[in-house]
Structure formats: structure tokens, C-alpha cells
Amino acid sequence: MSRTPARLRAVLAYALLLAFTLVFIAPVLFMIVGSLKPDELVLAEAGSLRAFLPESVSPDNYRAVFERVPFGAYLLSSMIVNGLIVGLGLLVNAFAGYALARLRWWGRGAMLGLVLAVLVIPFEAIAIPLFYQLSWLGWRDDWLVQAIPFVANPLAIFLFYSFFLGLPRELEEAARVDGAGVLRTFFLIVLPNAKAAFASVAIVLFLFHWGMYLWPLLMTTSEAVRPLPLGIANFHTLPPLQWGDIMAFGVLMVLPVLILFVVFQRWFVRGVASTGVKG
Amino acid sequence: MADVEFRAVRKAFGGHTVISGLDLTVQDGELLVLLGPSGCGKSTLLRLLAGLEQATDGEIRIGGRPVDALGPRARNIAMVFQNYALYPHLTVRGNLEFPLRMRGMKRAERERRTLAAARALGLEPLLGKRPAELSGGQRQRVAMGRAIVREPDVFLMDEPLSNLDARLRVQIRAEIGALQRRLGVTTLYVTHDQVEAMTLGDRVAVMRDGVIQQLGRPAELYERPANLFVAGFLGSPPMNLLEPAFERRDGERMARLGGTWIRSAAGIPERARYAGIRPECLGIGASGSSDDARADRLAIQGSVESVEVLGHERIVYLRAPGSMIELSDGPGPWRSAEGLLAARLPASPALEREESVTLTAPAAELHWFDEDGNAIASGAG
Numbered sequence: 001m002s003r004t005p006a007r008l009r010a011v012l013a014y015a016l017l018l019a020f021t022l023v024f025i026a027p028v029l030f031m032i033v034g035s036l037k038p039d040e041l042v043l044a045e046a047g048s049l050r051a052f053l054p055e056s057v058s059p060d061n062y063r064a065v066f067e068r069v070p071f072g073a074y075l076l077s078s079m080i081v082n083g084l085i086v087g088l089g090l091l092v093n094a095f096a097g098y099a100l101a102r103l104r105w106w107g108r109g110a111m112l113g114l115v116l117a118v119l120v121i122p123f124e125a126i127a128i129p130l131f132y133q134l135s136w137l138g139w140r141d142d143w144l145v146q147a148i149p150f151v152a153n154p155l156a157i158f159l160f161y162s163f164f165l166g167l168p169r170e171l172e173e174a175a176r177v178d179g180a181g182v183l184r185t186f187f188l189i190v191l192p193n194a195k196a197a198f199a200s201v202a203i204v205l206f207l208f209h210w211g212m213y214l215w216p217l218l219m220t221t222s223e224a225v226r227p228l229p230l231g232i233a234n235f236h237t238l239p240p241l242q243w244g245d246i247m248a249f250g251v252l253m254v255l256p257v258l259i260l261f262v263v264f265q266r267w268f269v270r271g272v273a274s275t276g277v278k279g
Numbered sequence: 280m281a282d283v284e285f286r287a288v289r290k291a292f293g294g295h296t297v298i299s300g301l302d303l304t305v306q307d308g309e310l311l312v313l314l315g316p317s318g319c320g321k322s323t324l325l326r327l328l329a330g331l332e333q334a335t336d337g338e339i340r341i342g343g344r345p346v347d348a349l350g351p352r353a354r355n356i357a358m359v360f361q362n363y364a365l366y367p368h369l370t371v372r373g374n375l376e377f378p379l380r381m382r383g384m385k386r387a388e389r390e391r392r393t394l395a396a397a398r399a400l401g402l403e404p405l406l407g408k409r410p411a412e413l414s415g416g417q418r419q420r421v422a423m424g425r426a427i428v429r430e431p432d433v434f435l436m437d438e439p440l441s442n443l444d445a446r447l448r449v450q451i452r453a454e455i456g457a458l459q460r461r462l463g464v465t466t467l468y469v470t471h472d473q474v475e476a477m478t479l480g481d482r483v484a485v486m487r488d489g490v491i492q493q494l495g496r497p498a499e500l501y502e503r504p505a506n507l508f509v510a511g512f513l514g515s516p517p518m519n520l521l522e523p524a525f526e527r528r529d530g531e532r533m534a535r536l537g538g539t540w541i542r543s544a545a546g547i548p549e550r551a552r553y554a555g556i557r558p559e560c561l562g563i564g565a566s567g568s569s570d571d572a573r574a575d576r577l578a579i580q581g582s583v584e585s586v587e588v589l590g591h592e593r594i595v596y597l598r599a600p601g602s603m604i605e606l607s608d609g610p611g612p613w614r615s616a617e618g619l620l621a622a623r624l625p626a627s628p629a630l631e632r633e634e635s636v637t638l639t640a641p642a643a644e645l646h647w648f649d650e651d652g653n654a655i656a657s658g659a660g
Contacts, residue, residue, distance in 0.1 A: 170364035173331050178425070179352040179381030188377075192368040 026052070028254075034247035035061050042243040061248035068238065068245065071252065073224055074231030077143060079256075081216075081227055082209055084147035089205045090198055092151050097160025098186060102172065112161070119154040124214065131218045141220050146227070150209055156201045163197035164190065199267030203260065210257055228253045281342030281432040281465055282307045283328065288337035290323055290489075297323050298489040300337070310459050310466040312480035314473060316512070320489035321469045325435050328467065330354050341432055352381070357426035358435040362442060363418045365410040371397070371421050372406040378429045396428040399458070416447045423455065427462065434459070434466040440475060452479060473513050477501070485509050507652035510555045511605065516594060516621035518555040518646065520604045525551070537579025537599050537620075541642045548647050548655040553604060555646040558594065561622035564639030577645065580637045583630050584619050595622045595630055597638060 029052050034042045036057045045051045065071050099105070100112050130149060139145050167190065175185040191198075213229040220226050226234075232249050283305040290298040298320045305311045313321040326332040328339060330351035339346055346354050357378070365374050375396055379389045397403045400420045410418055419439060426434055439455070440448045456479050459466050470476055476483045477497040484494045485508070493505035504510035510518040523534035525547070532547045533540045536554060556577070564578060581599030596619040603618035622638050630636060647655045 168362065168364065170360045170362055171366065173329075173351075174358065174360060174364035174366075174425075175377070175381075176331065176351045177329055177356065177358045178378035178429075181350075181352070184381065189366055193366075 031247050031250045031254075034244060035251045037061075037244055039242045039244035042247065061242070061244040062252070064242065064245045065235075065249050065252060069231060069235050069249075070223055071231065071249070074226060074228045075252075075256075077146075077225050078210065078227040078229075080143045081146045081212075082206055084143065085150050085209050086202050086205045088147070088151040089153055089156060090202060093153055093156035093201060094160050094191070094194070094198070095186075096152065096157045098164050098190065100157070100161045101164035102169075103182070115154045115157050115161075119158065127214055127218065134219070141222055141225060143225055145219050146212075146216050146225070149215070150205075150212075153205060153208075156205060159201050159204070160194075160197055163194055167193060196267055199264050203264055203267075206260060207257065283433055283465060283467065284338075284340040284343075285324070285328075286338040286340070288324075288327065288339060289335045290320070290327060290332065291335045296489065298327075301489065301491060303484060303491060303494070305465055305467060306481075307465055308463040309481045310456075310468060310479060312468045312470060312476040312483045313486055314470055314476040314480075314483050314512075315486035315492075316471055319486040321471075321486050322437055323489075324486075325358075325437055325467055325469050328354075328433070329356055329358050329435055354433075355429075355431050356433045356435055357429050357431040359422045359426050359437065359439045361438040363410075363422040363439075365418055365421055365425075367410050370407055370409055371402060371413070371424075374410070374421055375402075375406075375424050375428050378425060382429075392428050392430075396424040399427070400424045400454075415443050416451060419443060419447075419451055420454075423458065427458070427464075431464065434464050434468075436466065436468045438470055439468075440470075440472070448475075455479065473515065477513070485512060503654065504555075504646065505654050507553060507555070507604075507648050510646060510648070510654070514557060516558050516623075518557050519561075519618075519620050521554045521556070522552075522604050523554050536577045537581070539576075539578045541577045542575065548649075550649040550655055551647040552650045553648040553652065555648065556640055556644060558621040559623040560640045560644040561620075561624075561638040562640065563624065563628075564637050575642050576639050577642055578637050578639045579620060580635065581620065583632055583634045583636055585632065586630055588626070590626070592626055593624050593630070595624050595636070595638075596620070597622065597636060599638075 030046075033052055033054045036054045036059075037045075038056065038058065039061070096115075100108060100115070134140065134145060134149075171189055171193065172185050175189045180188060211229055212227065213233070216227050216230050220230070223234075232246070232253060235249055236246060283303075285301050285303040288298060288301045289296065301324070303311075303324075313324060315321050323332060327334050328341075330346070330349060330353075334347060341354060341356070366377060369377065372393060375393045376389050379392060384392075393406075394403070397406055400423060402417070402420055402424055405413060405417060405421070410421065413421065419442075422439065426436075436455070440451055443451060452475060459479075468475075468479060480497055482495060483497050483500055485492045485500065487508050493500055493509045500509060501513050504513065504518070507520060511520055521536055523536045526533050526535065526540070528540075531542055532549065532551075533542050534547050534551070534554065535541075561579075564576070579597070579599045581597040584596045584598045586596070587594040599620050603620065605618050620638065624630075649655055
């Protein structure tokens with residue numbers, strides 16, 4: 001008797017989950033399928049289920065992306081800017097997190113409070129003052145200026161901080177007794193045991209900044225240093241308006257993020273779990 | 280090799296003093312055990328010596344050289360941590376080599392020393408494994424290996440056996456003792472386990488609230504505890520501590536213990552306030568008169584509360600009239616308690632619960648303590 005309601009509940013639950021999944025995945029599917037269709041069919045089929053069914057698969061839209069805009073240059077800019085943010089960001093934020101978690105210094109508590117406070121300030125709030133500050137310095141229109149303001153990241157500092165708090169302190173003390181100084185302890189003992197934290201921070205930084213639009217729009221003028229989000233915006237305004245091409249651009253822009261996520265998924269999950277639980 | 284000196288060392292964390300003006304000298308080559316309950320400051324003392332903490336006051340010397348201004352690296356000490364603190368990402372070989380690499384030792388010499396340490400501890404087959412693949416005992420050995428490979432002046436061991444099961448603990452305890460004697464390195468060993476302290480230590484320092492209560496050879500501490508704390512801390516079960524009633528009869532001071540008025544042959548010290556008797560000094564005897572003023576033996580009658588059978592012997596706990604005291608966690612060092620009298624008895628005859636038994640012991644076996652809990656030497660007034 002009691003089995004039927006239980007089964008019904010399960011069916012309803014799954015139906016609900018499926019509906020949510022479809023809602024979230026539909027735009028992505030629409031983009032992927034649309035990128036493979038002739039342009040005229042993209043909008044024509046948008047109102048029907050056919051929007052999600054690739055009938056005639058063709059790479060034409062992808063070819064068009066590379067022919068109509070300097071996609072390679074956009075991609076290179078995005079890779080360099082994000083590479084700088086992630087590469088420098090890992091080092092700077094890990095140092096900061098370690099100093100907050102482990103070293104004893106005057107004002108440490110206040111600094112931690114400040115980091116947490118900065119966490120809630122949206123970038124848009126400081127974008128204009130930062131723009132004036134850097135313009136005053138005459139620093140504009142290159143890759144570095146797109147990256148440097150984002151290297152120190154309060155969320156990344158906090159993730160590292162909470163991860164380092166969870167590392168057994170004895171490991172570092174053993175290293176110090178064994179003759180390692182602070183830097184060698186950090187690089188030889190702490191860092192190899194914090195791979196999960198490094199991976200999750202890398203992904204967080206990358207995801208945060210891959211789609212960055214406002215800052216490069218303010219700071220860059222030449223196409224050679226502009227990243228993908230500005231590229232797709234530019235592409236959108238380029239006549240003739242070709243939706244299939246725009247979908248292909250979108251797929252190409254999302255692809256690196258997907259690859260990164262698939263490759264580092266194990267670390268990402270572990271990193272989020274460990275930083276979350278131990279913090 | 281080096282001797283170690285603590286001179287008036289004080290350590291406070293914020294306003295809380297953990298160690299207050301401690302003086303201690305560890306002789307060259309000696310294994311000194313710091314024994315005490317949790318929070319008594321023994322691990323802090325070790326960390327001060329390692330350079331992981333800075334003393335608030337006082338001076339620490341290793342081999343006659345003040346080391347207070349030196350970091351851990353410059354002190355040439357090796358430490359075995361309670362949880363071993365093996366580097367999880369390095370193999371056993373990597374762990375053993377780490378302190379040598381930190382000292383910039385040449386590869387050939389590193390290799391030689393690593394292999395020698397591995398051979399000494401039976402770690403050769405494990406050199407390629409990581410700590411996660413090792414058993415508790417093997418991890419402990421690697422931690423020991425990492426300490427000896429450096430050939431340090433001083434070994435520091437912070438409860439190194441507490442994570443092992445009972446059987447392994449006995450085995451590794453013996454190995455540590457043998458290794459220390461063979462290498463002859465000055466060693467400070469921290470434990471709260473009195474069996475470890477008694478079996479390993481050349482000398483034992485019993486600590487409480489950052490103060491050394493007594494320092495001496497294990498047998499000395501056991502036979503002549505300096506105060507109630509040491510008496511109640513050492514021994515398993517520890518000394519029975521009692522608070523007798525006193526009376527003067529015919530000019531002689533008598534004490535009433537468990538219903539029997541007793542006098543020791545040398546008389547009961549004038550300042551005596553508390554008495555103690557080791558469980559192994561008690562035996563089963565005939566019940567005497569409860570007011571037998573001539574007794575040179577104490578006789579305590581009571582009912583058996585529980586019996587722990589250990590094979591060759593039994594620990595019998597007796598519920599007996601009369602006041603017992605026990606070590607206190609509160610403000611005073613001890614407090615009155617409805618405790619049980621413990622006796623270590625041979626395996627036979629069998630005793631049942633609730634059975635009425637009289638335990639006796641020569642009065643000369645009693646330890647006497649004054650109002651402040653300090654031991655009074657036998658025959659002293």
C-alpha cells in the first residue's frame with residue numbers, strides 16, 4: 001500500500017528535476033544546434049522542438065567566424081589575460097591566504113576582516129574610479145592592464161585561507177624543525193598538499209574572468225588586445241546579422257571553459273568540498 | 280650530543296601562564312621523560328626547546344649555548360610529533376631525505392645516511408611508498424627515521440606512541456628505548472602515560488600546571504613520591520589516598536584508618552594530615568577489632584565493589600568506610616571523595632562482588648603527607 005505513494009513521489013521528483021535540467025540546458029543546446037544549422041533556420045525553428053534537432057550538420061558557421069572577425073586574436077587575448085590572472089593570482093592569493101592563516105603579524109585580524117569586507121563590493125562599483133586611476137597613470141590598451149587589477153581576489157584569498165587553516169600545522173612545524181624556512185616550507189610542503197585548493201581557485205578565477213566585458217571595454221581600443229566577450233559583441237553588430245555565426249562564436253567561446261572544467265573536475269569537486277568543509 | 284638547560288623559563292599565552300619559572304637540566308645522553316596530565320605544559324616545554332614557541336622569560340641552552348634567539352633550524356634538534364607529521368606527498372625516502380636536503384647535504388651522503396637509517400629501522404622495503412600506504416607502526420618508524428637521519432644534538436618526542444594500538448605501543452616503546460641507548464642522543468620525551476615514563480626514562484619529571492612536581496629516577500618517584508599529586512598520578516591503579524582521623528593516646532599520635540586505630544612503629548609524623556598506601560601493599564587478612572589500639576597494621580574492612588581479572592593477578596576495588604581523597608580538577612589539588620580502595624591481589628582465592636573482605640598492610644608501608652600535600656619523610660616530625 002505504502003509503495004505506490006513512494007513511487008509516485010519519486011516519479012514526481014524526477015519529473016521536476018528533469019524539467020529544471022531542461023530549462024537550464026535548453027539555451028546551451030539551442031546554441032550548439034544553432035551553430036551547426038544554416039543561418040535562416042536558426043530563428044525560423046526557434047519556436048519549435050526542431051530548434052534542438054540538428055538536421056543538416058555543417059561547419060560553415062564556424063568557418064565564417066574565422067573569416068569575418070579576427071577570432072584567433074580575441075582568443076589569444078583572452079588566453080593571455082586569463083593566464084596572467086590565474087597564474088599570478090594563484091601565487092599572490094596563496095601567499096596572502098597563507099599569511100592570514102599561519103603567520104603571526106600585527107593587524108592580521110583586521111586584514112582578514114578587510115578581505116571579507118571587500119568580498120561584498122561588486123566590481124562595477126569600483127570600475128570607474130579604477131578606470132580614472134589607471135588612465136591618470138597613462139596605462140591603457142594592453143593585456144596587462146586587463147589582468148593586474150584582478151590578480152588579488154578576496155574570494156581566492158579566503159578559499160586559500162580556509163584551506164590552509166585545515167592543513168595539519170604539524171607538517172609545517174616538522175618542516176621548520178627539519179631546517180626549512182618559511183618560503184621553503186610553503187613551496188615544498190604546503191603547496192604540494194594544497195593542490196585541490198589551487199585547482200579550485202584556478203577554476204574560480206578563470207570562470208570569473210573569462211566572460212569579463214566591462215573592464216576590457218573601458219580599457220582597450222585596439223582589436224589586437226580585446227578579449228572574446230568584446231569580440232562576440234563586435235561580431236553581433238557586424239552586418240549582415242548571422243545568428244548561426246553568432247551561435248558558432250558562442251560555442252567556440254565556451255569550449256575552453258568546458259575543457260578546463262572536464263580536465264580539472266576531480267580537483268574542482270575536491271577543492272570545493274575541502275575548502276567548504278574545513279573552512 | 281649535548282646537555283639541555285632550562286633556566287627560569289616562563290611561558291605565557293596572553294595573560295595565561297603555562298610554564299612558570301621552570302629550571303631543568305637534561306644530562307648529555309640522557310632520556311628524560313616529561314610526564315603529566317593534559318594541559319600541564321609538557322608539550323609547550325618541548326616546543327620551546329624546538330624553537331616553535333618563544334619563551335616569555337628565562338633562558339634555554341643546548342650544549343651550553345643559549346638558543347633563545349635561534350630558529351628551529353639552527354638548534355640542531357629533531358622532533359617526532361604525536362601524529363608523526365610525515366609529508367604526505369613524499370615517499371618514505373623523500374621523508375627521510377628532507378632534513379638532509381634542507382641542510383644542503385651532497386647526494387651521496389644523503390643516500391648513505393638515508394639507507395643507514397632505513398636499515399636501522401627496517402624501512403628498506405618501504406622506501407618507495409608514501410605515508411598513506413603505511414601502517415601506524417611503519418609511519419611511526421619513518422618519523423623516528425626522519426629524526427635520527429640528521430644525527431641531531433637532541434631528540435624531542437611528543438607523545439610518539441599515543442596513536443598506536445596497545446600491542447604495537449609496547450613493541451615500539453622497546454625499540455625507541457633501544458635506539459636511544461644505542462645512539463646516546465639526549466632525548467626529551469613527553470607523555471601522559473606513566474608506563475611509558477617508568478619504562479623508558481632515565482629520569483622522569485612529573486609536571487602539573489607548568490611546574491615540575493618531582494624529578495628523579497622512575498623507582499624513586501614511585502617509592503618516594505614528593506607529594507600527593509605524584510603519589511596519585513603514578514601507579515596503575517595509583518596510590519590509595521586517605522584522610523584519616525587523628526588522636527593522641529598515651530603520648531603517641533594514632534590515626535584511624537578504615538575502622539582501625541593504627542600507629543606506625545616510628546610513630547605517625549606530627550604534621551601528617553593525609554595517608555597513602557599502594558594497591559600492591561594491601562593483602563587479604565583476618566578482620567581485626569575495630570578499636571585495636573595496638574595495631575601496627577592497618578586493616579580496612581569493606582565490600583568488594585568490582586574485580587578486574589588480569590590473569591596472574593586481580594585488581595580488587597573495595598567500598599570501605601572512611602574518607603578517601605582524590606586528585607581534583609578544581610581549585611584545590613585534591614578533594615574528599617567516596618572513592619574505592621584498590622588492591623592488587625594474587626589470582627586466588629576468588630572474590631565475589633559484595634563479598635565482605637578485610638584488606639591489611641603493615642603500617643610502615645603508609646606514605647604520610649602534610650596539610651599542603653607534601654610528603655613527610657618516614658620518622659620526620
